[in-house]
Amino acid sequence: MDSDTACSIYRALCSCYPERIENGISYGDPFRVLILTILSAQTTDRSVEAVRPVLFSRYPSPADLAAADVEEVAAIVRPTGFYRMKARHIVGAARMIVEEYGGSVPCRMEDLLRLPGVGRKTANIVLSNAFGISEGIAVDTHVRRISRLLGLTDAGEPAKIEKDLTALFPRAVWGSVNALLVQHGRAVCIAGRPRCTACVLRAWCRYYRDEVQGNRIATST
DNA sequence: ATCCCGAGGG
DNA sequence: CCCTCTGGAT
Numbered sequence: 001m002d003s004d005t006a007c008s009i010y011r012a013l014c015s016c017y018p019e020r021i022e023n024g025i026s027y028g029d030p031f032r033v034l035i036l037t038i039l040s041a042q043t044t045d046r047s048v049e050a051v052r053p054v055l056f057s058r059y060p061s062p063a064d065l066a067a068a069d070v071e072e073v074a075a076i077v078r079p080t081g082f083y084r085m086k087a088r089h090i091v092g093a094a095r096m097i098v099e100e101y102g103g104s105v106p107c108r109m110e111d112l113l114r115l116p117g118v119g120r121k122t123a124n125i126v127l128s129n130a131f132g133i134s135e136g137i138a139v140d141t142h143v144r145r146i147s148r149l150l151g152l153t154d155a156g157e158p159a160k161i162e163k164d165l166t167a168l169f170p171r172a173v174w175g176s177v178n179a180l181l182v183q184h185g186r187a188v189c190i191a192g193r194p195r196c197t198a199c200v201l202r203a204w205c206r207y208y209r210d211e212v213q214g215n216r217i218a219t220s221t
Numbered sequence: 222a223t224c225c226c227g228a229g230g231g
Numbered sequence: 232c233c234c235t236c237t238g239g240a241t
Contacts, residue, residue: 040226044239048226081237082227089228119228141225182226191224192241 008104030105030130031062031097035090037125038117039080045186047079062103065094089117107131125182128175137165137178142185148194148207 035055040048055076059065065073074087093115097105105126106112112123121140127133139146143161169177188195194207202208 037226038228042225042227042237042239044225047239079238081225081239082235083237085228085236117228121227125226140227186226190241 004107028130030107030126032056033130034093034105034115034118034122034126035065037122037129038090038093039077039086041086041122042082043080047081050079051077059094062094062097062105065091066098068094086117092116093118105130107133109135124178128178132175134171134174134178136162137169137174137181138162139165139178139181139185141191142182142189145185145189145191145194146181148189149201149205 036048036052039051055073058076059068059073068091070087070091073091074083077083077086077090080086096115097103101111106115107127107130109123109127112118112126113120118126121138124135124138127135139162140158143158143165146165147161165177165181166174184201188199189201196202196205196208199205199208
């Protein structure tokens with residue numbers, strides 16, 4: 001069996017169990033993961049949660065979304081912000097999936113990157129959350145914040161931080177680490193004042209040791 | 222006022 | 232490289 005066949009089998013199983021949530025991270029049906037990941041940019045989980053049932057009950061499959069009116073989709077995804085652009089992106093992505101990929105979300109990086117609204121970060125998250133495939137660790141706005149953990153300065157090249165993080169973990173867990181870091185960066189290791197008192201990584205965090213315990217930085221709860 | 226699970230475009 | 236797109240949280 002080749003990897004494309006394996007992906008198809010995986011997709012079939014996923015469509016049987018479309019919603020798998022673990023530790024607050026959405027896994028499962030690649031179509032849903034893709035759409036939710038695009039919608040999640042620059043927004044809160046609450047906004048995405050509000051939109052999700054409405055969107056997927058009206059457009060359960062790529063074919064349904066591909067046939068949708070962009071204005072109608074825009075009205076639905078409005079609470080997530082950037083709604084006109086996001087509506088154009090997800091409908092355009094659905095159309096490309098239907099027209100060029102036989103209605104299935106592709107499971108290769110190069111193919112995912114062709115979809116409108118999908119860049120390196122979105123593609124990475126889709127690969128790991130939907131297919132369990134790891135291409136390395138790329139968490140963008142989070143790499144800078146996770147650099148607190150490594151004790152690297154903000155001036156450090158993002159590419160170097162990314163490389164260091166990737167080197168820290170074995171390949172087999174890149175995907176889950178990627179997803180979990182993003183989740184952690186959203187919930188706990190947030191911009192501004194990180195919620196260090198709620199952080200399970202305190203024991204290893206150089207930022208916490210140097211800045212917080214050293215009483216040089218105030219943290220929120 | 223400032224920032225956020227970015228990507229596309231000039 | 233810098234701008235824009237938007238709403239919501241802090």
